Amino acid sequence: MNHIVVPAIINLDVKGPVISRHVYGHFAEHLGRCIYGGFYVGEDSDLPNAGGIRLDVVDALRALNIPNLRWPGGCFADEYHWKDGIGPKDQRPVMVNTHWGNVEENNHFGTHEFMALCELLGAEPYISGNVGSGTVQEMSDWVEYLTREGDSPMVRLRKANGRDEPWRVRFWGLGNEAWGCGGHMTAQQYAAEARRYGTYCRDHGGNRLYRVAAGANSDDYAWTETLMKTLGDLGCAYRPQPFYQALSLHYYTIPGTWDDKGDATVFDTDDYYRTMVQAARVDELLTGHSTVMDCYDPGRNVGLVLDEWGTWWNVEPGTNPGFLYQQNTLRDALVAGLHFDIFHRHAGRLVMANIAQTVNVLQAMILTDPDSGALVLTPTYHVFEMNKAHQDAASLRVDIPSGVPGREVGTATLRTVSVSASRKDGRVLVSMSNLDAGEAVDVELDLRGGAVTDVHARILTADRPQAHNTPETPDAVAPRTHQQVTATAAGLRVHLPAHSFVTVQGRLA
Known part of the structure; x- marks a missing residue:
């Protein structure tokens, strides 16, 4: 199945302001x-x-x-x-x-x-x-x-x-x-x-x-x-x-x-x-x-x-x-x-x-x-x-030159993909959300000024946005390892299912 592809550029060697804990x-x-x-x-x-x-x-x-x-x-x-x-x-x-x-x-x-x-x-x-x-x-x-x-x-x-x-x-x-x-x-x-x-x-x-x-x-x-x-x-x-x-x-x-x-x-x-x-x-x-x-x-x-x-x-x-x-x-x-x-x-x-x-x-x-x-x-x-x-961690700027997919919601436009990144102690963390309720998207991370190894990804999602945890079903919405991350010539390609939150962490080479 073809998905929307969103290219995102991250300069790993250009540190921004520190994200206060x-x-x-x-x-x-x-x-x-x-x-x-x-x-x-x-x-x-x-x-x-x-x-x-x-x-x-x-x-x-x-x-x-x-x-x-x-x-x-x-x-x-x-x-x-x-x-x-x-x-x-x-x-x-x-x-x-x-x-x-x-x-x-x-x-x-x-x-x-x-x-x-x-x-x-x-x-x-x-x-x-x-x-x-x-x-x-x-x-x-x-x-x-x-x-x-x-x-x-x-x-x-x-x-x-x-x-x-x-x-x-x-x-x-x-x-x-x-x-x-x-x-x-x-x-x-x-x-x-x-x-x-x-x-x-x-x-x-x-x-x-x-x-x-x-x-x-x-x-x-x-x-x-x-x-x-x-x-x-x-x-x-x-x-x-x-x-x-x-x-x-x-x-x-x-x-x-x-x-x-x-x-x-x-x-x-x-x-x-x-x-x-x-x-x-x-x-x-x-x-x-x-x-x-x-x-x-x-x-x-x-x-x-x-x-x-x-x-x-x-x-x-x-x-x-x-x-x-x-x-x-x-x-x-x-x-x-x-x-x-x-x-x-x-x-x-x-x-x-x-x-x-x-x-x-x-x-x-x-x-x-x-x-x-x-x-x-x-x-x-x-x-x-x-x-x-x-x-x-030091924030890393994320640029999406082709623009972010959007949905018209009343008089507003909702940008349905959100990405942020940071680095600390030789490691990089990229957080991504697909806010679209029904459509998946792929984010292609163009990682410049360095390389990332030992990549580990996790995903938080469920079959529907209404899913929640109870004493009877405490793990209905819980993070799990995300396998749909592949290496590319420029960095990484990450698949984001509909209504999902994904983090990708790796070591700076």
């Missing part, structure tokens, strides 16, 4: 069963745990080389008061999670438990502070409690709670979605707050904070410009003030409406293509916000952090609508693969990204069954695992 970051909010029943099952659980932290979840995430974990929110962060979550658990006050289900929480998972989780994961903590309902002193005290050594009121409090040595916590979010659930502020209001909070979140000892200002929603470029103006003047002599070191951005892939986002597993081909068009829009948004930032910061000293991204569907029938529990199909995995290709192209500005969310919420890596305790790895999990060699 932190764009493979994760997000864990006090929402539904992400923390309680996901990461944290309590010390009395029959499931293997360390201090209540579920160990099979830890093992699964360690296999991804998880680089960071954002916590405690999300919207929850701006109603969370950290001192309620320290000290003896039986003395911690119960709080109401007003954003997500109006449920009561016992605060058994707090600062020390989160830091223990990060240590088990080998991940850097990324803490979102409370700007919406908190105070400057509250966040300043939290930084001191976690990171200061010597003697001070917060150091003494930490030691009284069983931790003598400080932790290293670089990443701090100055609130979350200040334009919405984080306070419904204007850009000007929030910019003033970010300057104030950034000032009093201090560097203690050798711990240097990387402060992330709560940035824009989707295409609100004016919000980004306001925050950039707050850091300094327009022009090439731009030297940013040290109030914050990065701006965040939030963008979710929602092909339906806010009130009816669509079903996670029941969808047709038109729904599938609309989803891919919305996912591809993240390239436009990263380009737009980066362009605004470039005007003020041509040296790219200020980072861009996409700390909430992913698909958002209607909740699964019969589940609490405030818990945002959804299944995860091959379609979600292809959304993730497309996002990562785009992230790699924006490596010069994009310093971190955090999928929403890690366990049991939205586009999760892991689903846990509340009755049987079974753990399921989602198709999206497998994309993270297949792509992990891109972390901290």
Whole structure:
């Protein structure tokens, strides 16, 4: 059978910006069963745990080389008061999670438990502070409690709670979605707050904070410009003030409406293509916000952090609508693969990204069954695992001179082939997605400036985009060795079946 052939040129000897490992970051909010029943099952659980932290979840995430974990929110962060979550658990006050289900929480998972989780994961903590309902002193005290050594009121409090040595916590979010659930502020209001909070979140000892200002929603470029103006003047002599070191951005892939986002597993081909068009829009948004930032910061000293991204569907029938529990199909995995290709192209500005969310919420890596305790790895999990060699690798530019095949989807054109590549430690990784729901394609990799040996390819696909994993069929969508890769005079020819994600890895000769 003849297939469309797409030639792609990769210059192996021309390194681009390094792809930060932190764009493979994760997000864990006090929402539904992400923390309680996901990461944290309590010390009395029959499931293997360390201090209540579920160990099979830890093992699964360690296999991804998880680089960071954002916590405690999300919207929850701006109603969370950290001192309620320290000290003896039986003395911690119960709080109401007003954003997500109006449920009561016992605060058994707090600062020390989160830091223990990060240590088990080998991940850097990324803490979102409370700007919406908190105070400057509250966040300043939290930084001191976690990171200061010597003697001070917060150091003494930490030691009284069983931790003598400080932790290293670089990443701090100055609130979350200040334009919405984080306070419904204007850009000007929030910019003033970010300057104030950034000032009093201090560097203690050798711990240097990387402060992330709560940035824009989707295409609100004016919000980004306001925050950039707050850091300094327009022009090439731009030297940013040290109030914050990065701006965040939030963008979710929602092909339906806010009130009816669509079903996670029941969808047709038109729904599938609309989803891919919305996912591809993240390239436009990263380009737009980066362009605004470039005007003020041509040296790219200020980072861009996409700390909430992913698909958002209607909740699964019969589940609490405030818990945002959804299944995860091959379609979600292809959304993730497309996002990562785009992230790699924006490596010069994009310093971190955090999928929403890690366990049991939205586009999760892991689903846990509340009755049987079974753990399921989602198709999206497998994309993270297949792509992990891109972390901290030098990006390689991919040129497709004849153009990429496309499909008309409403008024948009979806480019149905996506490719990215990187090199590190003498090895090359090429990631490819065929987003066409029905047609296969061959990609001919023209590898210049070097040769690749010891080639190994893997594929993630299924008979249909709706395929997903369950406790009964945990490997319905799982990676396997891909045999349809052949050597050519110029490099490699890789066959991509319809709706498939493929990685090819090899050694630089």
